[in-house]
Amino acid sequence: MGEDYRELLxxxxxxxxxxxxxxxxxxxGELACLYGADKARAxxxxxxxxxxxxxxxxxxxxxxxxxxxxxxxVEENNPELLHASVGALLVKTExxxxxxxxxxxxxxxxTGKAGMGRLACLVFLADFIEENRSFPGVEEIRELALKDLDxxxxxxxxxxxxxxxxxxxxLHPDSINLRNEIIVKMANRNRGVSS
Amino acid sequence: MGEDYRELLxxxxxxxxxxxxxxxxxxxGELACLYGADKARAxxxxxxxxxxxxxxxxxxxxxxxxxxxxxxxVEENNPELLHASVGALLVKTExxxxxxxxxxxxxxxxTGKAGMGRLACLVFLADFIEENRSFPGVEEIRELALKDLDxxxxxxxxxxxxxxxxxxxxLHPDSINLRNEIIVKMANRNRGVSS
Numbered sequence: 001m002g003e004d005y006r007e008l009l010x011x012x013x014x015x016x017x018x019x020x021x022x023x024x025x026x027x028x029g030e031l032a033c034l035y036g037a038d039k040a041r042a043x044x045x046x047x048x049x050x051x052x053x054x055x056x057x058x059x060x061x062x063x064x065x066x067x068x069x070x071x072x073x074v075e076e077n078n079p080e081l082l083h084a085s086v087g088a089l090l091v092k093t094e095x096x097x098x099x100x101x102x103x104x105x106x107x108x109x110x111t112g113k114a115g116m117g118r119l120a121c122l123v124f125l126a127d128f129i130e131e132n133r134s135f136p137g138v139e140e141i142r143e144l145a146l147k148d149l150d151x152x153x154x155x156x157x158x159x160x161x162x163x164x165x166x167x168x169x170x171l172h173p174d175s176i177n178l179r180n181e182i183i184v185k186m187a188n189r190n191r192g193v194s195s
Numbered sequence: 196m197g198e199d200y201r202e203l204l205x206x207x208x209x210x211x212x213x214x215x216x217x218x219x220x221x222x223x224g225e226l227a228c229l230y231g232a233d234k235a236r237a238x239x240x241x242x243x244x245x246x247x248x249x250x251x252x253x254x255x256x257x258x259x260x261x262x263x264x265x266x267x268x269v270e271e272n273n274p275e276l277l278h279a280s281v282g283a284l285l286v287k288t289e290x291x292x293x294x295x296x297x298x299x300x301x302x303x304x305x306t307g308k309a310g311m312g313r314l315a316c317l318v319f320l321a322d323f324i325e326e327n328r329s330f331p332g333v334e335e336i337r338e339l340a341l342k343d344l345d346x347x348x349x350x351x352x353x354x355x356x357x358x359x360x361x362x363x364x365x366l367h368p369d370s371i372n373l374r375n376e377i378i379v380k381m382a383n384r385n386r387g388v389s390s
Binding site for chain 1: 268269272349353356357360363364365366368371372374375376378379382
């Protein structure tokens with residue numbers, strides 16, 4: 001990795017978020033090694049995944065308008081979700097990052113998305129299991145992450161869905177579509193059909 | 196209601212499904228009275244909602260192809276869901292029903308759909324709470340149905356989502372979008388914003 005963005009992130013993110021970003025960088029790199037992806041790119045995406053978290057909800061709404069983003073019903077009612085797509089666009093324009101897999105990983109890291117690539121899968125999961133996370137069930141997902149990427153992401157999605165439903169909050173269709181995609185892929189794999 | 200389809204349904208559905216259809220007819224009519232909708236149309240939609248259940252999964256796949264339906268990933272992997280859209284098209288062509296609200300109610304009764312009309316909401320809920328249903332939590336949904344249509348449908352959707360996630364099955368995006376729509380509508384209502 002030619003450039004290190006840690007100093008920049010330390011300035012724009014609060015301490016907790018900065019430490020979390022370091023944790024996601026580390027976990028993304030470890031997952032990349034485990035699953036045969038490029039460690040440096042995974043670390044870069046992991047480190048920068050919350051670049052959009054430097055903004056308040058109001059700022060994210062303004063940025064989204066400036067950037068021409070079309071908000072869906074979930075984003076309209078949960079503007080904090082926009083840190084992902086806003087962050088993805090800004091690492092491109094502000095930091096000059098042109099690696100589309102890294103941009104996708106940042107853009108999809110909160111909700112996930114059907115069809116997202118390997119790097120995005122690693123960062124999505126790393127965001128869940130990095131060493132600073134301590135929610136109930138995280139150990140189980142960490143163990144699954146060592147054995148089966150799809151199963152680990154599925155468990156993370158299920159956990160999110162249960163959490164969101166229990167609290168009466170909105171579910172993002174992108175998460176649902178990713179979950180469906182993984183279940184079908186796993187079923188095909190079990191039947192010996194290539195996906 | 197000019198025509199009674201009970202004899203026809205008795206012939207094409209098994210006994211349990213036929214009794215369920217009578218239950219949904221009754222519950223749809225009751226909900227229509229409660230919520231100021233047309234009782235006869237609600238009863239007709241409720242009675243006919245499972246018209247597509249006369250077919251096996253294989254037959255539903257054949258019918259879908261014949262009718263030019265485009266299957267989504269959830270339907271491809273759960274062909275039994277097709278009884279709703281196939282049934283909706285067949286009551287039109289085979290029974291000559293042209294009431295688009297009734298056709299919509301039949302089409303949306305299993306997954307629900309964002310933007311579906313009042314009649315479809317009544318039949319969706321009636322299908323959950325009709326007198327032959329006896330799953331855990333049904334009484335609570337029945338009580339909610341007497342007081343607040345949106346809350347009752349939301350509870351039914353949450354219950355379905357929990358059930359489906361627990362069993363590792365696919366979630367239909369239409370149910371998720373309906374749930375999101377209801378939550379936003381209820382939040383706007385609580386804030387005094389008309390939807």
